[in-house]
Amino acid sequence: MSIALPLSPSPSSSTPSYLDYGGTLRPIFGGAMQKLTRLGDRFAIEVTLPPLPYAETGMLWIARLIRAQRDGAIFPWPQPDFDTGAPGSPVVNGSGQSGSAINLRGLANGYTVKEGQFFSIIHGGRRYLEQAAATATVANGQLSLPITPMLRISPQNGAVVEIAKPMIEGLLDGDARSWSVDLARTVGLTFTITEMK
Structure with a gap:
């Protein structure tokens, strides 16, 4: 660990x-x-x-x-001088995801993920750092977010996503x-x- x-x-x-x-x-x-x-x-x-x-x-x-x-x-x-705000309690929405986008749920309605903003996904007890490839705003607690790099793992449904404090x-x-x-x-x-x- x-x-x-x-x-x-x-x-x-x-x-x-x-x-x-x-x-x-x-x-x-x-x-x-x-x-x-x-x-x-x-x-x-x-x-x-x-x-x-x-x-x-x-x-x-x-x-x-x-x-x-x-x-x-x-x-x-580090994301100097950037306030991540209150994203809610984001998790992965659905299993079997791959490629250059990820579906999330559990976010605060109206929260905006900005292009260039970092976040980490916890999968199998390990964190994977990702970056938003476009600006997207949450609707009904859900978000489909373009990311870079491509997903290196297929995160399980409900995997925790660290937007407020991303970690490497x-x-x-x-x-x-x-x-x-x-x-x-x-x-x-x-x-x-x-x-x-």
Whole structure:
């Protein structure tokens, strides 16, 4: 089970990434290029934390990151200065869904999901981060939402959808966890989380 990383302090900087597992065919004799779209595009984020006092918060962060090295990590996805509002209690509406749209229910009537807004779907105990590909407004508590990337899983009916506070869940990059300690007894930490699937 993935480890929830502490929520405080907030990162001093973060670099979200979209990882494209498709490809571009570039003909050697000047023909038309082709874009291959493959299932499996996903997200990653590189996080740098501010200097942490070792005894106050540094030890906790180090302990969680060491556990996450083995078990995976869960961390809030940044949407700076964006207020997600009160979306209700969204869940997946219907099983067997696939492709570039998802049907949801349990949302607050009139709630608007904005193009570019992130959310996560919990399926099989793991989160999958998605992004709204168009702006859509809820009617009768339901919504059909275009998304990117394509669904990597077929979520079960009633699977929880985290719109108010989307999270990324994945593995920490690299084979080691290290941290710096300076004369002020503060700890410096940087890590990258990449979705597994």
